[in-house]
Amino acid sequence: MVKKIIIIINFFAFSLFMNSQEVSVDLAASKQEVAVNEDFRISLIITSDTDDINIDEYPQLDQCVAIKQYGQSRNINMMASNQGIQKTISINFEYICKISKEGKYDIGPFVIRVKNKKFQSNITSINVSANNVGNNVSNNIKEKNYESDKSNYYIIKTEQTKKEIFENEFVDIEVNLYCYRNYDFRIRNIKKLNYPSNAWIENLLNKNNILSEKVIINNYAYAKHTIEKDRIYISKSGEYEIEPFEINFDGITSNDFFAIQDTIDLKTKPVVINVKPLPPKENEHRNFDGAVGNFNISYSLNPQKINPSEASTLFISLEGEGNFHNIDKINFGVDENIDIYSTKSETKTADNRTKIKTWEIILVPSKPGKYNVSIEDFSYFDANEKKYKTIKGNSIKLTVAGKIIENNKNIKDNSSINTDLENKNLINNENENKIIKDNIVNQEINFLKLNIGSKNELKKIDLLFRFQIILYMMLAAILILFILLKYYNYSFVKNGRFVVQKKAYKNFFTKINNLNKDIPKIGILKGIDSLSNTIETYFIHKFNIKSIEFTRKDIENKLKDYLTSEQVKTLNDYIKQLNIIRFGGNKITTEEFDRITGELKNFIKNIDTNNINNNHKSDKVN
Amino acid sequence: MKFKIFLMLFILFSINIINSSINIKFNDSIKYYNNSDYKNALSYYLDILKSGYDNFEINYNIGCCYYKLNEIGKARFYFERSLIYKPFDSDLNHNLKVIYNKLVKNQDNNEQIIINSRILYLIPINVVILINIILSIIAVILLTLLYNFYSYRKLILIFLATVIFFILIFTFYNIFQYKNIKDQKLIITKKNANVYLTPNENETIILTLEEGYSNKVYGELNYFIKTKFNDGLTGWIKKEDLIYKP
Missing domain, CATH: 2.60.40 (Immunoglobulin-like)
Known part of the structure; x- marks a missing residue:
């Protein structure tokens, strides 16, 4: 019984705790101590059981404090209890800040409204020192043996293992580009170190050993990129000043709150190497050969x-x-x-x-x-x-x-x-x-050739080759000509027949008209002869037949496939009429001649029209 | 008329004199060579070469002289030039083997040069050209027959196709041969020749080549010859360090 009571009390206590969960508003900075113009983050975390959250008031900040929201994240936790599912929502507002003057600054409080209730965040303090990276790195580096851009975001430096070497002794020289906070850069152009002409150069930088490592320069992190690494051997003594390495690249240049990319030119200091002659050798080292x-x-x-x-x-x-x-x-x-x-x-x-x-x-x-x-x-x-x-x-x-x-x-x-x-x-x-x-x-070569050989063998080959090419061109031309001729011939024969066939009626019509005009000059008899020939030519061309004699039998035999029996009969009648005029001595007048030609025109026109409609007959002939 | 005959006789006489003087030079150079005076022998052979006798015998003999003068790179150049004319000459093959043994790192590669030349010039280039010319003439005749004897067209077409097939094969073969002859080759004649990045003596040296190294010529500028290596690298070599056929 006691156990049951304890369990019930506990259960109520837990429920009470769950229901009484309050809204919490926390403000936190990523750094408490920063340099002037150094970026740092501020997080405002609001935890409640509702989404209904608004920032009512922003804190009053000093003029030299710049703040900008750059992100917001939301986290929802679900918990099952005897009263149902409990939900906890936490919203994180992220701000990026930058303070341009040294001193101590309080940031906050933010006033938050949750379900019409106001809540206030805590205040966070930031100490800003003058120890600046962006503009004043150079002040803090004791030895300035490098070159950098205006903002000191990029530093270029040559490093050599030795400044004084002996003749033919090697010295490793490398050119390093240091990028503040691993700022990005894209190389446009490089002018490499110009070594003296008597130097033997070995490139130590290959694809497998491109170096990129983090280094600290005066407590600030830079990413080191090795862009040239050589081992050189100089064979003559003397003092050599190697012309500097020059680089042109795209990088971040701006001192403003938001970085801007621009082209940067950097140039190393010249490399000075002093090459000393080798000391005189003793007799015991007589085998020395350099x-x-x-x-x-x-x-x-x-x-x-x-x-x-x-x-x-x-x-x-x-x-x-x-x-x-x-x-x-x-x-x-x-x-x-x-x-x-x-x-x-x-x-x-x-x-x-x-x-x-x-x-x-x-x-x-x-x-x-x-x-x-x-x-x-x-x-x-x-x-x-x-x-x-x-x-x-x-x-x-x-x-x-x-x-x-x-x-x-x-x-x-x-x-x-x-x-x-x-x-x-x-x-x-x-x-x-x-x-x-x-x-x-076979240590020795064989003896000379004793014949002089022929002259200009290469020229002969050259000539023959050219002749061969000309021959090929001729062959190609003949081949093309042959193909064209074959095609043209075929096309001409085929098309010629078709054209003659198609123009048969037109030609007939033109000839008859001309005959009508010429009849006073040539006379009726010659006109009848010409008329007879014109009709014959029409049938030969129209039906592609070899020849036709205008006898009853020939007309029936040769034209039965193309004309109807009625048309054959009519044609026979006309031929008969013409033959009577020609051979029977039956004289006709010009008017009668015109009438006959007029009837013949209609008759032939009728044949031609029927023939176009029943073209299958001419197809048979073809 | 008399003048014309006189002129013709004069020309013939002059040609005969020129030829006989070249023959004398040739024989003298053999004597010099026999007496181990290789320099004089070489100068005579080079003179004969300049006078137009660019053939197997002269290139071979020049190669022999250079070998004797211990200029192995130049000897290789002229022996390999002789390969174009007579790839199956046993003396030449022997001499090339001796040269390769002396010169070059990979013996097998150089044996391959001889084998390649033998395959490429299995049929001499002028014979291939003659075959092509004859085949072309046959093709023209067959075309004419095809035009006139249309009834035999199938038979003629089969012959024509066969002839054209052989013309194509021999033409490609001939093109390879001709290209090989026309390809300019360089051979390093200095013990160690520098290869520069640009045609400038003060420029970076990218490679050093040994005597006898052979490659193609890809161009020339002033005192430099351009060449390319297998990895695509382009370099410039001083003309004085190599031999090549301009």
């Missing part, structure tokens, strides 16, 4: 037991930091019975600093015996310790067993032709034994 740096040598011979005329490869590796480009060879000595056939060298970069240069030398002994392959001392100047050093040489044993092979004599004879074997270059390792043998046998 190597400056720090080196280590390793070597091996593989295989160490071979037969005469077989090859053994001597590997020499030089590792370290220094002027590898000046080191052509590591001296070594072999017995006169050993021929040196090819030298292959390769330089690899282990990291951006250490290098390994490897030589592969193929040795071919001609006689059996025990030989020593001696690697000579290697001297170099250690610039860090400022003294010459010598790596002691060593010798490797090479045992040549077995008998001398038969062609050994030839090998020696032929190989003696070329005495400067060290100049021999690089053969394929995979087939080295085979190639060596070829090489030994």
Whole structure:
């Protein structure tokens, strides 16, 4: 019973607590201490159970305090209880502020209206010091060995590992662009450092090592971007002033509240390098051949037991930091019975600093015996310790067993032709034994050609080629002409027939009209002859038939497919009438001639019209 | 008439004199070469080359002289030039192998040059051109026949199509050959030749090439020749460091 009462009391207490949740209004600043003109944030967080929230009054602020709202977020929490679902809404108003004068400033209070009730936020205090980044960074950097833009948002600086070096000693030079608060920049144009002509330059900045890191300059964070990084070796002593690095880029320039992008030109200070001559070498370093740096040598011979005329490869590796480009060879000595056939060298970069240069030398002994392959001392100047050093040489044993092979004599004879074997270059390792043998046998080139040959072979080829092109053009022209002719011929024959057929009535009509005009001149009889021919021509053209004789039989045979039996009969009557006039001596007057031609015109017109309507007949003919 | 005959005889005589003087030079140069006076032999051969004898024999002999004078880059240039004319000449192939052994890093690549030339000039270029000309004439005749003997048109068309097919094949083959001849090649003749970024001696050196390196010529400006590398990089080499056919 007691337990039940306690549970009920607790339940009521919790409900009471849930119902009595008040509106809370908190004001907080991201920084309590800022520099003049430094941006900082203010958050106004209102927690209640309703959405009905309004800011009634903004705080009265000093003139040098700029404030602007830049965001608002809302968070809703739901909680289930015996009284239903309880909702808590918290709204966060974000402001960005900037104060342009040093001093202590109070920000707040904000007056908030929630469900017609007013609530007030707390007041937050901000201390503003004169320790400004935006305008006065330079005042706080002790050594000004850089160049920057007006607002000091971007700083450019060259950094070199050494200012004083020895001849052929390397110095690393890098150009860094520092961007305040990692402000963005977009490079438009770059003028790189202009090194002297006697400098050997190695670019240390590649795609894999583009550097971008955060650095603190006088307590302010800058992002460092390395835009040029070189290792240079200068071979002659003297003082060198390297022309500055210039960059043109788009970046943030404005001192105002809102940043504006503009083009910025920056230029580094010139790089000065003093190159000292190497100190005189002592006798024990007589092998010194210009190597400056720090080196280590390793070597091996593989295989160490071979037969005469077989090859053994001597590997020499030089590792370290220094002027590898000046080191052509590591001296070594072999017995006169050993021929040196090819030298292959390769330089690899282990990291951006250490290098390994490897030589592969193929040795071919001609006689059996025990030989020593001696690697000579290697001297170099250690610039860090400022003294010459010598790596002691060593010798490797090479045992040549077995008998001398038969062609050994030839090998020696032929190989003696070329005495400067060290100049021999690089053969394929995979087939080295085979190639060596070829090489030994084929040391000398074959003799001259004893015929003078023909003159102007190239010109002949050129002429022939041009002739060929002309021929092709002609061939193409003939081909085109052929195709065109074929098409034209086909088209002409086909179209010609069609045109004649189509114009048959028109021609007939024109001829009859002309005949009517000419009849007084030519006379009736000639007129009848012409009329007969005109009718004949009409039928030949109209129906594409070879010829027609105006006899009853011929007319019926040849025109039965094109004319109706009635038309054939009428035509026969007209022909008969004309024949009577021509051959029967029946004289007619001009008026009667005109009447006959008029009737014939109507008759032919009738045939032509019917024929157009029943065109299928002419299609049959085609 | 007499004057004309005299003029013709004079011209013939002059030509004969010129030819015989070149023949004498040729024979003398062989003597010089035999006596190990390679410089004189070379100067004679170069003179003969200038007089228009740009053929296999002269290029080959010039290559031999340069080899003897230990100018391997130039020797390679003239031997490879000879390949155009006679790719199957055994002496030439032997000499090229010797040169490649002396010069170049990758032996297999250079063997490939000889193989490529053999394939490209398997049929000599003038023979290919002659074949093309004959085929073209046959094509014209077939077209005429096609026009006049229309009843045999199917048979003639089959022949015509075959002839045109072969014309196309031989033409492409011929174009490749001609392009190869016309391609300008450079060969480095200095032990180490610098490649500059621009045609200016004071400009950045981007590469250093060894003697005997071969590449195409892509242009020239003043004292520099432009070339391109496999990775698309363009560089300029001083003319004095290389040999090329202008």
